[in-house]
Amino acid sequence: MEPLTTEMMLVMGMICVAVFLFVVEWVRVDVVAILMMVSLPLLRLVTPKEAFIGLSSNAVVSIIAVIIIGAGLDKTGIINKLVAPILKIAGTSPSRIVIAISLTVALISSFMQNIGAAALFLPAVQRVSKSLRIPVGRLLMPIGFSAILGGTVTLVGSSPLILLNDLLAPFKLEPFGLFDVTPVGLALVGSGIACFILFGRFILPRGRGDAREEDLSASPESSTLDEVGELYELSTPEDFTDYREPVSIRDLQRRYLVNVVAITEPPDYKVVNPSPDLQVFSGIDLVVCGREKDARRMAENEGMTVKDGLESFKGELAEHASGTVEAVVAPRSSMAGKTLKQLDLQDRYRVTPLAIYRQGETYRSEIGDLALRVGDALAMHGTWKRLQTLQGEGSLLFTTPVDVELMRPEKAIFAGFWLALALVMIMGFKIQLSVCLMTGALGMVITKVLSIDEAYQSVDWRTIFLLAGLIPLGIATEKTGTAAWIAHAVLGAIGTVKPVVLLAVVGVLSTVFTLVISNVGATVLLVPLVVNMALAAHTDPRMAALVVGLATSNSFILPTHQVNALYMGPGRYRSVDFMKAGLLVSVVFLIVMIGTLSMFYGV
Amino acid sequence: MAIVTVSRGSYSRGKEVAEKVAARLDYTCVGREVILDASDRFNIPEVKLVRAIHDAPSILDRFSHGKQTYIAYMQCALARRARQDDMVYHGLAGHLLLKGVPHVLKVRIVRPLSERVADEMKRKGVGEREARSLILRDDEERRKWTQTLYGKDPWDASMYDLILRIHKLTVADAVDFICKAVGLEQFRATPEARRRIGDLSLACDVKAALVDQYFDVSVTSEFGNVLVFTKAGDRMAHKLEEKVKVLASEMEGIHNVEVHAGVPAPEDAV
Numbered sequence: 001m002e003p004l005t006t007e008m009m010l011v012m013g014m015i016c017v018a019v020f021l022f023v024v025e026w027v028r029v030d031v032v033a034i035l036m037m038v039s040l041p042l043l044r045l046v047t048p049k050e051a052f053i054g055l056s057s058n059a060v061v062s063i064i065a066v067i068i069i070g071a072g073l074d075k076t077g078i079i080n081k082l083v084a085p086i087l088k089i090a091g092t093s094p095s096r097i098v099i100a101i102s103l104t105v106a107l108i109s110s111f112m113q114n115i116g117a118a119a120l121f122l123p124a125v126q127r128v129s130k131s132l133r134i135p136v137g138r139l140l141m142p143i144g145f146s147a148i149l150g151g152t153v154t155l156v157g158s159s160p161l162i163l164l165n166d167l168l169a170p171f172k173l174e175p176f177g178l179f180d181v182t183p184v185g186l187a188l189v190g191s192g193i194a195c196f197i198l199f200g201r202f203i204l205p206r207g208r209g210d211a212r213e214e215d216l217s218a219s220p221e222s223s224t225l226d227e228v229g230e231l232y233e234l235s236t237p238e239d240f241t242d243y244r245e246p247v248s249i250r251d252l253q254r255r256y257l258v259n260v261v262a263i264t265e266p267p268d269y270k271v272v273n274p275s276p277d278l279q280v281f282s283g284i285d286l287v288v289c290g291r292e293k294d295a296r297r298m299a300e301n302e303g304m305t306v307k308d309g310l311e312s313f314k315g316e317l318a319e320h321a322s323g324t325v326e327a328v329v330a331p332r333s334s335m336a337g338k339t340l341k342q343l344d345l346q347d348r349y350r351v352t353p354l355a356i357y358r359q360g361e362t363y364r365s366e367i368g369d370l371a372l373r374v375g376d377a378l379a380m381h382g383t384w385k386r387l388q389t390l391q392g393e394g395s396l397l398f399t400t401p402v403d404v405e406l407m408r409p410e411k412a413i414f415a416g417f418w419l420a421l422a423l424v425m426i427m428g429f430k431i432q433l434s435v436c437l438m439t440g441a442l443g444m445v446i447t448k449v450l451s452i453d454e455a456y457q458s459v460d461w462r463t464i465f466l467l468a469g470l471i472p473l474g475i476a477t478e479k480t481g482t483a484a485w486i487a488h489a490v491l492g493a494i495g496t497v498k499p500v501v502l503l504a505v506v507g508v509l510s511t512v513f514t515l516v517i518s519n520v521g522a523t524v525l526l527v528p529l530v531v532n533m534a535l536a537a538h539t540d541p542r543m544a545a546l547v548v549g550l551a552t553s554n555s556f557i558l559p560t561h562q563v564n565a566l567y568m569g570p571g572r573y574r575s576v577d578f579m580k581a582g583l584l585v586s587v588v589f590l591i592v593m594i595g596t597l598s599m600f601y602g603v
Numbered sequence: 604m605a606i607v608t609v610s611r612g613s614y615s616r617g618k619e620v621a622e623k624v625a626a627r628l629d630y631t632c633v634g635r636e637v638i639l640d641a642s643d644r645f646n647i648p649e650v651k652l653v654r655a656i657h658d659a660p661s662i663l664d665r666f667s668h669g670k671q672t673y674i675a676y677m678q679c680a681l682a683r684r685a686r687q688d689d690m691v692y693h694g695l696a697g698h699l700l701l702k703g704v705p706h707v708l709k710v711r712i713v714r715p716l717s718e719r720v721a722d723e724m725k726r727k728g729v730g731e732r733e734a735r736s737l738i739l740r741d742d743e744e745r746r747k748w749t750q751t752l753y754g755k756d757p758w759d760a761s762m763y764d765l766i767l768r769i770h771k772l773t774v775a776d777a778v779d780f781i782c783k784a785v786g787l788e789q790f791r792a793t794p795e796a797r798r799r800i801g802d803l804s805l806a807c808d809v810k811a812a813l814v815d816q817y818f819d820v821s822v823t824s825e826f827g828n829v830l831v832f833t834k835a836g837d838r839m840a841h842k843l844e845e846k847v848k849v850l851a852s853e854m855e856g857i858h859n860v861e862v863h864a865g866v867p868a869p870e871d872a873v
Contacts (some may be wrong), residue, residue, distance in 0.1 A: 245795075255826040257859055297858070361844060365828050365859060369866050572841070 007480040010043055015525060022517035028332070029518050030462045033469025045476040054471030055464075058434045059163045060465060063467060064459055065437030066156050070112040071458035072444035079108060079117075083124050083399075094134050095197050096156040096161055100140045101125065102196075104187045105143055105148030110157040111419075118147040118563040119328045119397035123357065123377045136359075137205045140571035141581055142196035144563045145556060149192045149589075153185035153551050155433065159467060160243050160523035162553040164545055165433065166471065167527040170478055173542050178426045184527030184550060189433055191592045193529045195585050203581040204571065227362050228324065228354045228379045229291040231261065233311055234304040238459060240282035247302075248274035248486065253458060256298035257364045258290030262313045262347075270308055270600055272316050274351045285312040289324065289354055289381055291482065303443045322383040324354065327396035329376045331565040332462070335395040341368040349390045375569040392457045411449040418443035466520050474524040487532035499539040500598060503547050506530045507590045510551035519552040526552075543601060554589045556582030606690050606707045606800075607781060608697030610757065613741050614719035614726075616769050617712035621693035623778045628785060630689040632760075633681075637694055642679035645811070652677060672814045673702075674752065678873060679811040682804035688792045695745070698762055699753050703871040704803060706796040708784055711763040712777065715770050777861035798826070804871045805829065805856055812850055815841055821868030827858035832868035840864035 014036065021032045041051040043126065053058060073079055082104060092102035108117035121143060129136035151158030155165075164174040196204070198534055242246075249260040256326045262272045265287040271278070280286065287310065288295055299306045310317055329335055335343055340353050355371055356363040357377040363370060371380070378396065380387065391398050422440030425431050445452050477483045497505070506526075513522035526548045534544035555561040559568045559578050567573070607624060611617025613763045618634065625632035642649045652714050655673030678700045684690060685701055692701075698709040714740065723734035760766055765784055767777045784790065807826040809831065820843070821832040831847055833840055844862045851860040 131605065144808070254828065257828060359841070361861070361864070363861055365830055365861050372861060391851075574836070 004485065005480070006483055007045060008482045009352075011045055011476050011480050011482040012337060014040065014043070014045070014476070016523065022521055023275060029521070030466040030469070032314050033466045034150045035469075036473045037111070037469040040472045045480060047511050050475050051472045053475070054468030057166045057471055058432060058470065059166045059471070061434035062162050062469050063159065063463060065434065066112070066162075067439040067459050068441035068450075068455045069437065069444065070116065071455065072415050072441070073112070074421070075408055075450045075454070076372070076415045077409050078412050079120065080414070081106035083121065087124060087128065090128075092132055094138060097128060097134070098139060098196060099193060099457040101143050102146035102193050103189070106146045106153065109147045109150035110153035111187070114147040114151050114158065115330065115562045115566065116397060117150070118144055118566055119330065120399055120598070122328055122375065122566070123326055123399050126357070126570060130539050134207070137571045137573060137577070138200065140567045141204060141573065142193065142200070144567040144584055145192050145196070145561045146189060148553055148561055149185070149189045152188050152550050153182055155181055156437070157185070158553050159463065159520045161266065161549045163467060163520065163523050163526070164549040165475055166373070167524065168531070168545055169541065170475070171530070171531050171541065173545075176542070176546065178423070179332055181546065181550065183600050184593060186590050187596045188550070188589060191588050195588055199584060203584055205577045229289055229294070229311065230297040231287050231289050232292070233285060233287045233307045233309070233313060234295070234299055235285045235307065236280060236282055238283045240280070240303065242282075247274065247280045249278050249280065250438060252280065252288070252298065254366070256290070256294050258288040258298055259352050259381065260286050261289050261352050262287040263471050264312060270313065270316055272322065273346070273350045273386070275346060276372050282329060287313050287317060289352070289565055322381065324379060324381045325387055325398060325400040326357070326377050326379050327391070327398045329372050329374050329378065329395045330395060331374045331562045332581055333374065333395040335372050336374050337371055345380070345390070349382065351380045351384050351390060354379040354381055363502070373569050375566050394460070404410055408449060411447065414447040415449045418449070456587050464560060466518065470520055470524040474528055476574055477525065480527040484532045487529055487536055490531055491536050497537065500594060502534065502537055502539050503544060503597065504590065504594055506533070506544055506547045507551045507554075507593060510548045511554045511586060511590065514552040515558050516554045519555060522552045523548055543597060547597070550593055551590070554586050556585045556589075559583070605785045605792065606685050606688060606701065606704065607692070607710060607785060608701060609691065609693040609710045609712060610696070610698055610708055610763070611693065611712040612714070612719070612724040612745070613738060615712050616755060616774055618693050620712055620777045620781070621691045623774065625691040627782055628689070629857070630691050631690045633684055633690055634694050636683060637677055637681045640684070641676040644680060645676045647673065650782050654659050670752070675811050675814040675873075678761070679807040682800065682807040685800055688707070696749065698856060699749065701803070702798065705822040706790045706792045706801050708765065708781070708790050709763045710781055711766045713766060714767050715768075718770070729733050732800050800824070801856070803873065805854075807810060807856060810873050813843070813846065817848070821872035823869060825871045827856050829857050829860040831860065831862045832866055832872060833862065833864050835864060
């Protein structure tokens with residue numbers, strides 16, 4: 001075996017630093033990646049060109065294109081419209097609900113980022129749980145796991161698979177096609193769902209249903225938005241301010257749990273989504289959003305008159321101008337851990353927060369002091385324009401489309417066309433993945449499914465830099481011979497093994513790595529390593545790399561995956577719940593993966 | 604019309620002042636009655652309640668939280684009485700237990716130590732040294748009590764509306780001053796003031812119903828919108844939520860109730 005050089009030791013040192021930072025999370029994972037991008041050329045382990053080659057890599061460009069295509073589909077509202085019919089098909093039996101939603105989520109996440117698919121169904125699942133008295137913990141985990149498994153169905157489903165072809169390039173190995181992984185992916189999704197249907201009662205936490213008597217009337221398809229109530233227009237009497245302390249909008253919220261979404265200021269300025277400090281004067285009109293009983297209680301106590309419908313604010317609050325939406329706090333969101341008071345949505349975006357929906361409970365009172373958590377759904381009222389600005393900021397995943405004028409359902413056909421074209425190009429013409437996908441993305445922009453600015457805004461730079469920053473680490477591992485050295489050392493230690501055993505070992509190794517460091521990090525580190533191992537052991541190196549790409553989605557035992565992190569709070573899961581269910585699913589994952597790989601690719 | 608709380612040390616003649624004020628204004632004079640109410644309602648021996656409200660919390664109390672429980676019961680009983688207005692309360696910590704209520708006149712009666720010692724000597728038939736140390740120990744105990752539970756010093760003048768020193772002023776003078784103050788506009792029981800005491804009483808009721816199982820809860824109520832604050836984790840908070848929901852359906856006057864876990868309780872929470 002070759003001797004260990006200083007460069008190899010430096011690379012190993014950098015790998016250790018990266019792993020250490022991934023584990024302790026002193027800085028965010030994407031920052032770790034940028035650190036690698038900068039420090040590797042400084043240590044002369046890669047050339048400056050190689051350091052930034054990740055940014056122009058096939059993988060990064062593909063992911064940008066996939067995100068834009070996903071955003072385009074989102075804009076047409078097709079995906080949001082899936083929720084209601086899927087729930088109808090699901091019916092009332094827990095198994096059917098799990099199967100129907102899981103399959104849908106898996107399908108969506110095979111083409112989009114899986115966190116989006118997971119968030120889309122979160123509020124819906126919580127409502128189903130409440131109205132059918134099925135503990136939410138029994139539904140969310142199978143659905144979350146399916147979202148992760150769905151990422152293995154196509155080569156663009158998850159970051160590790162997108163990366164794979166780039167990592168194979170230095171070895172001059174044939175790249176994978178878009179649907180090369182589909183048989184394995186489908187088997188994995190199927191086996192994952194089957195695990196929960198067959199063994200759900202043993203591996204899922206036993207909780208009680210959240211339902212109470214009065215909720216039985218609520219249909220599963222109804223939304224949290226029904227719980228925040230309707231809009232009521234009221235007018236204050238002429239003597240409203242006589243002989244009393246001034247009443248502000250905040251006072252009305254605290255006393256009657258209604259949110260003022262529009263008010264006239266004397267003489268006749270109309271203010272939509274007013275500041276809570278605004279004073280309520282005599283003889284003015286105001287529109288509140290709240291439950292009917294609260295609105296009536298306020299009218300009675302304060303001597304206001306409730307109008308039959310919207311009158312003064314008919315135009316401002318019409319459906320095409322403003323509305324009430326629900327959005328989920330995303331993992332890694334800058335909003336998590338902050339209170340609404342600190343975020344000051346009212347001042348910064350001019351939207352009125354109405355309620356927070358957390359773990360089956362609706363919070364209406366003094367919600368400004370509640371620290372938001374990942375998975376919380378937030379109901380807000382605002383004009384579509386302002387809500388869209390908030391959506392563009394990216395901390396919240398909107399489950400109700402911020403819609404009407406800004407939604408383009410009529411563009412659905414174009415969106416579908418460009419997606420199909422990209423797929424045909426990939427499958428039929430053997431053009432590089434990134435080129436095909438970028439063509440689809442460009443097509444969507446040209447046909448105005450989304451504007452180019454919207455396309456730029458939709459790109460998640462955290463993911464881009466995480467991918468791009470770790471690629472040089474992979475290059476350095478390969479170039480300095482570190483990967484080959486470790487591979488030989490490992491093979492020397494375990495001796496000669498059968499290809500299947502080697503792949504199984506690779507699978508287990510990837511699973512362990514993905515749980516501790518991110519899936520992208522695991523892929524970048526392991527692919528050069530296992531390709532070298534496979535070459536030395538005379539096994540197909542492409543299969544070894546594919547095992548890494550797939551098994552890095554095998555992230556179920558700890559709630560480290562984004563989707564698991566999102567569902568942990570709302571599902572009231574503890575880490576031990578993930579260990580119990582995740583262990584079974586992980587083992588089944590490895591067996592099914594190796595089994596189908598040897599069946600379809602004859603390992 | 605108003606509520607008067609009289610805070611005092613031992614042998615400061617505060618009780619006498621309170622009784623005379625009540626007699627003059629035709630108010631009810633409440634002292635031990637609150638303890639009896641609480642003892643009746645929550646089935647706790649009177650002696651335990653007295654100890655809870657007098658002795659400073661011991662190290663053991665930090666674990667058993669018995670003291671918080673008893674104090675919640677007493678506060679609940681006191682707030683109920685206060686709902687009827689026209690009351691003079693001369694028990695312990697009235698100014699702290701009825702916080703946030705606008706029409707409470709908070710009075711502190713003090714008296715020079717030498718006179719208090721003399722009274723103690725006469726009453727108990729002990730020597731001066733012993734009497735002095737008894738009184739000082741009693742004062743210290745009360746100081747510790749308010750310090751540990753409310754983080755306030757009972758001798759902090761800023762907590763009271765009126766501090767009267769019975770020395771040059773006689774008891775009758777003090778009664779005059781208090782009665783005059785009660786007549787002021789600020790201490791009139793306005794509808795807003797009545798609403799506040801109603802909310803305080805509701806919050807106290809909710810807290811008293813929860814405190815034996817969840818000692819760390821704090822409760823606020825505003826216009827019948829009850830908020831329960833707890834430091835407990837998610838699972839505990841969820842159990843608490845279910846209990847609170849049941850409570851809300853049983854208690855009158857609650858419009859909405861929510862449990863806010865992990866949120867620091869506001870100043871005015873009980």
